[in-house]
Amino acid sequence: MVFEEIYKTYWSKVFRICMGYVNDHDWAKDIAQETFVTIWQQLPKFRNESAIGTWIFRIASNNCLRQIERQNRMPRSEMPEQIEETIAHDIEPAVQFLYKCIAELPETDRLIISLELEDVKQVEIAKIVGLSETNTRVKIYRIKERLAKKFENYEH
């Protein structure tokens, strides 16, 4: 698969996963870009041992996890709030609420649910995060339950 093709197919998927992790447009765009930089650099070494999608999502997930170093350098409180608000106006409130709830989950749960919502098979999710299939299934079930509860309060 050529890089341009991968880029077109996976950009929005990778962006959404990053968005689920940080719930910040510019930051998510940065992580997505970093992910594609790595994909571009590593693509010649890709051996088809796993599906290309799994490989890409692994890189994206790990890039998200690596944000800790950045988080420590630039605390969220220092970011201008106005910019975020203007972007948020165009997006449906329920969508914003979902992404907000996901970004508030523990880090690995954010990745697991983002991958699940991105229609990645549970077997693949388990391979991406390094959990057993059973654990992944249980985790997904619990996260969905938590989200559903939050939405119940939101709707009423």
Next chain:
Amino acid sequence: MSTEIDFKSLWNKQPATDMPDTKEIFAKADKLKRKTRCTLIGLNLSLIATSIIVVYVGLNIDHVKLTTKIGMALMVIGMISYLVVYNQIIPIVFKTEVESNSHDYLNKLIRIKRKEDFINKVMINIYFTLLSAGLLLYMLQFAARMSTAWAAWYYILTFGWMAFAWFYLRPRGIRRKQKFLNEVIERLEQINGQLEAE
């Protein structure tokens, strides 16, 4: 209660930000590579240049004393050993295998950060000790040629600077880096714990 389908359709409604041009991606990759290379080359060049100047000046004075030679050697050893260690750690930091699963990746990151922490503590001490001792011995011969007043000034300034570097700059540099590294390690361990808790 909201269903799974609701979540998926809501999830997909998130508008993806405009796809940056592939040129932007390539430019970013290039910038990253250049930045790493520049930092490496910059530090290497400045320390190697300093070593060369120290040796050049040392060898070009008449009747080089043993203290000057030892001082010269200590300073050069200090700078070169710092470079050797630094040049080894940088590629590891930038070439972490991003393709492993998150659990393994986090473990690798933790290991790298611990190594960085160790090098930070040990290497800065070695570097400062060798450089200070070396400088002191190296300058003895030059100071001996000065008048008493100048030599006194020279010793006050040199010792003053060394004390400042040793008691203020060195611990501050170590503390700052260590605080950052410890925080990162702690957070990484916490996240890794999320995968081990079940």
